[in-house]
Amino acid sequence: MSQYPYPVVPAPRFDVPATRAVERARAFADTMTLRRTVRDFSSRPVPPEVLDHALRAAATAPSGANVQPWRFVVVTDPERKRRLREAAEAEEREFYEHRASPEWLEALAPLGTDWRKPFLEDAPAVIVVFEVHKGPHSPRPYYVKESVGIAVGFLLAALHQAGLATLTHTPSPMKFLNEVCERPREERAYVVIPVGYPADDAMVPDITKKAVDEVVVHL
Numbered sequence: 001m002s003q004y005p006y007p008v009v010p011a012p013r014f015d016v017p018a019t020r021a022v023e024r025a026r027a028f029a030d031t032m033t034l035r036r037t038v039r040d041f042s043s044r045p046v047p048p049e050v051l052d053h054a055l056r057a058a059a060t061a062p063s064g065a066n067v068q069p070w071r072f073v074v075v076t077d078p079e080r081k082r083r084l085r086e087a088a089e090a091e092e093r094e095f096y097e098h099r100a101s102p103e104w105l106e107a108l109a110p111l112g113t114d115w116r117k118p119f120l121e122d123a124p125a126v127i128v129v130f131e132v133h134k135g136p137h138s139p140r141p142y143y144v145k146e147s148v149g150i151a152v153g154f155l156l157a158a159l160h161q162a163g164l165a166t167l168t169h170t171p172s173p174m175k176f177l178n179e180v181c182e183r184p185r186e187e188r189a190y191v192v193i194p195v196g197y198p199a200d201d202a203m204v205p206d207i208t209k210k211a212v213d214e215v216v217v218h219l
């Protein structure tokens with residue numbers, strides 16, 4: 001009889017010999033250090049299969065009670081992207097001109113962001129990620145933000161590893177995304193991710209990440 005009080009299958013094996021492990025870990029980290037949030041996108045199309053596999057990677061993320069409380073809406077239709085941009089810019093204009101505190105605007109200054117969001121139309125695909133809460137067809141989820149955040153991390157890493165640029169865009173408030181993406185009320189937008197290739201002349205802010213020893217503590 002099984003020692004487990006629930007159905008089990010053998011744990012999948014993904015064995016990496018110690019000699020290869022360092023090399024693989026280094027290669028992954030080196031590739032990730034080349035990821036930058038890009039705000040100027042080329043109109044060059046993305047291969048749909050790359051998106052499919054990256055979304056498949058995202059959907060492997062761990063989640064509270066394995067409820068998998070996420071929905072990924074892939075917007076490629078130009079008219080839908082136009083509506084998305086228009087609605088996002090209306091909210092963002094309010095944010096930048098009225099809602100944001102001076103302290104917040106000061107923190108954003110080095111990033112050069114403003115209410116204009118042309119990337120929502122320029123990028124060939126825009127993935128809108130929703131949290132899925134309890135509803136007629138969805139169970140009560142647990143640790144929703146943590147779960148969806150992990151899935152988004154997987155997605156950004158998978159897209160980057162395939163050579164695609166991404167931007168994590170957080171229009172606020174996000175309610176308009178239910179209508180634009182035709183999602184029911186129990187789904188709540190979490191982040192908007194334009195995906196594509198950087199424009200030939202794309203520039204990024206001259207900012208750096210903290211050194212790893214500033215963010216890691218060994219005990």
Ligand code: IYR
Binds near residue numbers: 113170
């Ligand atoms: N949501 C706005 C403002 C903004 C907020 C943060 I915090 C950023 O890191 C970047 C932007 C926008 O998307 O422009």
